[in-house]
Amino acid sequence: MLAGCNTTQPLPTTAALGVAAAGAGGDRRSALAWAERYRANPSDPEAVVNYARALRAYGQRTQAVAVLEQASIQHPKHRGLLTAYGRALAEIGNYKRAFDVLDHAHTPADPDWRILSVQGAALAFALGSYRFTRYRKQDGKEVKLELPGNVDGEDLSRIVDGVTLARDLINTPANDLGPAELEAAARTLAARHGAEVRAVVGEDLLEQNFPLIHAVGRAAARPPRLIDLTWGEAGHPKITLIGKGVCFDSGGLDIKPESGMLNMKKDMGGAASMLALAHMVMDRGLKLRLRVLIPAVENAISGSAFRPRDVYRSRKGLSVEIGNTDAEGRLILADAIALADEDEPDLIADMATLTGAARVALGTEIPPFYTDDDALAAALAGCAKSENDPLWRMPLWRPYEALLESKVADVNNVASGNFGGSITAALFLRRFVAAAKAWLHCDIYAWNQTTKPGRPEGAECQAARALYALLVSRYG
Numbered sequence: 001m002l003a004g005c006n007t008t009q010p011l012p013t014t015a016a017l018g019v020a021a022a023g024a025g026g027d028r029r030s031a032l033a034w035a036e037r038y039r040a041n042p043s044d045p046e047a048v049v050n051y052a053r054a055l056r057a058y059g060q061r062t063q064a065v066a067v068l069e070q071a072s073i074q075h076p077k078h079r080g081l082l083t084a085y086g087r088a089l090a091e092i093g094n095y096k097r098a099f100d101v102l103d104h105a106h107t108p109a110d111p112d113w114r115i116l117s118v119q120g121a122a123l124a125f126a127l128g129s130y131r132f133t134r135y136r137k138q139d140g141k142e143v144k145l146e147l148p149g150n151v152d153g154e155d156l157s158r159i160v161d162g163v164t165l166a167r168d169l170i171n172t173p174a175n176d177l178g179p180a181e182l183e184a185a186a187r188t189l190a191a192r193h194g195a196e197v198r199a200v201v202g203e204d205l206l207e208q209n210f211p212l213i214h215a216v217g218r219a220a221a222r223p224p225r226l227i228d229l230t231w232g233e234a235g236h237p238k239i240t241l242i243g244k245g246v247c248f249d250s251g252g253l254d255i256k257p258e259s260g261m262l263n264m265k266k267d268m269g270g271a272a273s274m275l276a277l278a279h280m281v282m283d284r285g286l287k288l289r290l291r292v293l294i295p296a297v298e299n300a301i302s303g304s305a306f307r308p309r310d311v312y313r314s315r316k317g318l319s320v321e322i323g324n325t326d327a328e329g330r331l332i333l334a335d336a337i338a339l340a341d342e343d344e345p346d347l348i349a350d351m352a353t354l355t356g357a358a359r360v361a362l363g364t365e366i367p368p369f370y371t372d373d374d375a376l377a378a379a380l381a382g383c384a385k386s387e388n389d390p391l392w393r394m395p396l397w398r399p400y401e402a403l404l405e406s407k408v409a410d411v412n413n414v415a416s417g418n419f420g421g422s423i424t425a426a427l428f429l430r431r432f433v434a435a436a437k438a439w440l441h442c443d444i445y446a447w448n449q450t451t452k453p454g455r456p457e458g459a460e461c462q463a464a465r466a467l468y469a470l471l472v473s474r475y476g
């Protein structure tokens with residue numbers, strides 16, 4: 001039943017394996033030990049799995065498949081062996097056979113199986129098929145995905161629709177996506193799900209006490225605004241999502257260098273990803289009271305631009321000195337968080353393309369997240385793993401609070417010194433949370449540098465799928 005894989009190349013000798021191990025800088029001794037044990041008893045599952053692991057580690061993947069296949073015929077019910085066999089098959093590209101083997105070994109709820117679940121494969125296929133077609137027709141064939149019966153096609157579609165919405169918004173250049181167009185996107189989404197939207201625009205921001213959003217956005221020809229979407233029954237747990245919506249970030253007067261400014265159409269990636277998450281939540285009909293706040297601005301340069309060393313009193317009442325006009329995201333988020341906090345929600349989650357420091361720490365593919373709530377952190381980390389939407393917790397390190405000190409105001413918008421910038425940005429935001437039961441902040445990148453499976457180069461919707469899984473587990 002488990003035969004049929006054409007992998008009958010001769011096995012390497014023990015000596016050859018040892019040489020390969022040494023060449024690859026691997027642990028030659030233990031590779032040799034497992035090889036010896038395997039040769040003494042080729043049906044010992046533990047020896048087979050470890051010997052195969054050594055073979056795979058040293059690049060001899062086909063041979064690994066061969067030894068695993070042989071042993072699996074003798075031990076057709078050994079889960080560890082079959083799991084290793086399935087993974088080795090996937091590594092050499094024999095996915096169909098890998099599915100069969102893993103399907104035989106595991107139930108869909110198994111963590112090992114999730115790595116190659118049919119649901120996950122279908123999602124990866126759908127997400128990988130995304131193309132941004134607004135300005136240029138895409139040639140090539142249309143491919144239709146036929147889902148097997150055990151895949152939840154409805155949930156798959158709502159996730160893909162959400163991610164597509166976010167990617168389209170992020171990919172759209174700033175000349176076609178300013179604060180007004182971002183508001184229009186929120187209104188379109190709201191109309192689809194029976195949600196309500198109000199927006200505070202331009203000078204009204206001052207009247208209604210959003211001084212930081214106004215200060216950051218006032219230099220642009222296109223007026224800044226705060227977009228406020230609500231949905232769901234008032235009695236349900238209150239969840240407030242906040243997304244940074246800087247439609248273009250020139251850096252303001254502390255102007256960015258050319259390399260740093262090039263891709264700044266994506267500086268509304270937090271807003272786009274939160275709209276994607278909102279779509280998933282509303283389409284699924286989760287039992288929660290949803291609020292989405294998007295401070296939407298263009299950080300531009302003109303005679304009315306805010307300046308370094310300006311001091312503004314925030315909505316919350318804290319005075320903020322501007323150390324750098326390019327740290328604008330945390331300023332607009334601060335007023336939005338303060339508003340969200342007035343509701344005393346069960347959770348405030350904010351998402352923002354906030355710091356380059358987050359990329360220095362973890363690279364472009366693993367956004368850091370911050371929270372004081374250990375249970376929430378553990379749950380989110382689990383969802384990030386199971387959904388293959390990677391996130392990594394970083395610390396709200398109290399001693400770094402001192403780096404945000406200002407000589408003239410309650411707080412500076414940038415930290416002194418060049419280190420720990422993602423942490424100090426998160427610490428700045430935390431100052432505006434008081435009454436919410438929990439707060440979570442994700443510092444995302446919102447962009448794929450190169451095409452990877454399921455992740456085409458360009459805009460990316462990070463963290464939304466992991467957060468969706470978390471909300472489904474709590475309010476589904």
Ligand SMILES: [Zn+2]
Nearest residue numbers: 249326327328
């Ligand atoms: Zn900036």
